[in-house]
Amino acid sequence: MTLAFNNQFAEFNHNELVGWNQIEPYRNKLVVICLRDSDDHERIKMRMEIVRKIIEKQNVPIIDVFSNGNFTLGRIFSLIQLGDFTSYYLAILNDVDPTPVEVIDFLKAELEK
Secondary structure: OOOOOOOOOOHHHOHHHHHHHHOHHHHHHOOEEEEEOOOOOHHHHHHHHHHHHHHHHOOOOEEEEEOOOOOHHHHHHHHHHHHHHHHHHHHHHOOOOOOOOHHHHHHHHHHHO
C-alpha cells in the first residue's frame, strides 16, 4: 500500500513544515514530489528551494516534476494526468485493483443518512 497526501506552497510553510522534525521512524518510507511550473511565482520558487534544503537535511529524497505544455491549462492537465497514471501504476505494482473505492462508498452512504 502507498499512502500519499498533498499540500501546497505557501501553506506547507506553516503547520506541516513543523512536523518534519518528527519523521525519524518513517524517513526511509518517504519521498517528496514537488510539482513545478514555469509560471510559479518567484516567492513560491524561493519557498520551494528553502523547503528543499530543510527536507534534504532529513535525508528524504525530493523529486521535482515539471509541467509540460505551452498553455496554462495544458500544463495543469499534464500534472493531473501524471498523478492519475502514477496512482494507477502504483496500484498495479502493488497487485491492487484500483477501481473499487469501498471507503468512499461508505463515506457517501453515511453522509446520505
